[in-house]
């Protein structure tokens with residue numbers, strides 16, 4: 001990848017995504033499901049650029065969405081309605097209505113109260129809403145607490161007893177059709193056992209539902225497959241699928257899986273330019289033109305991202321903090337990172353930036369978000385323009401009083 005040329009052509013800060021790498025990840029996971037009825041529903045939140053979603057849709061992927069905005073993105077990108085699912089603990093009435101009208105595969109319901117709203121809205125529309133229920137198996141996923149979702153302490157899903165009650169209610173309703181069951185215990189999972197254990201708990205519930213003649217079609221195992229940011233030992237897709245299959249004996253269900261990070265993270269690079277170096281006492285800083293508003297993960301989770309530099313400097317590395325221009329001490333990409341002395345306009349490349357990078361960006365400090373570029377079969381192309389100052393003020397300007 002010629003980062004220098006890309007930086008010259010598109011300016012910095014810049015996100016670049018290797019579409020061939022994304023395709024290879026998708027293929028690897030898909031082939032692990034070979035011989036089984038399965039749908040990979042790409043988790044749009046990981047990287048919701050329309051061209052990225054379309055790239056997966058073109059390979060046959062569905063879409064896991066967490067807002068009606070993401071559902072609309074999935075439709076625009078060509079994902080068929082019967083491969084779109086909609087999760088989230090706080091769906092509004094309008095969102096539920098639109099999802100039912102759009103006839104997506106199912107709404108993944110996360111509380112008893114929500115089930116009531118879905119039923120009511122389906123009734124108003126004179127329709128039947130297909131649903132799944134997100135089960136919270138109360139399993140520790142052994143990941144960062146901010147991205148753990150499968151413990152009762154987390155807001156996601158419902159406990160087993162509530163789930164069973166909700167299936168019975170849905171089964172007795174003229175306006176609900178329970179077709180699926182779902183769990184997602186967290187993100188950046190590097191241990192298989194918590195996933196297997198959760199699958200077992202949820203599969204047991206499916207069996208007990210069969211005992212009362214509630215037959216489901218979809219077993220949705222969520223996303224969460226971890227990737228290598230540093231030197232983590234990650235779960236192999238084949239082992240992952242085998243572990244799930246092991247819990248499904250005698251159950252004939254289509255497996256749905258919702259990977260986000262696994263498909264996109266290591267396809268992405270965030271390219272930024274060195275503005276200055278400075279030193280406060282003993283502390284050395286490299287100030288770059290990208291910031292926490294572009295890539296929040298280090299600030300929010302203290303997440304590690306490997307950094308490379310493109311420089312002529314031949315000097316020995318020393319420990320520096322790599323920081324951006326935003327007015328927060330938390331605006332950093334790495335701390336005490338070994339880098340050689342750098343010059344103005346040298347490039348700093350933040351790796352593993354394809355998931356939860358651009359999407360978690362903001363306009364804090366009135367900074368326009370960076371451009372996004374796809375690389376595919378040796379060609380580069382713009383997939384999102386750099387935001388201008390005019391874009392940032394567009395929704396306010398008309399209200400400016402004279």
Ligand SMILES: Cc1ncc(COP(=O)(O)O)c(C=O)c1O
Nearest residue numbers: 043187188223224258259260261
């Ligand atoms: C319901 C659901 N599915 C899928 C994902 C995608 O997760 P990941 O990017 O870790 O694969 C998430 C995010 O954690 C999620 O909340």
Ligand SMILES: N[C@@H](CCCC[NH3+])C(=O)O
Nearest residue numbers: 045147187188297355356
């Ligand atoms: N935003 C998180 C992942 C959250 C997954 C969504 N449930 C991250 O950057 O690692």
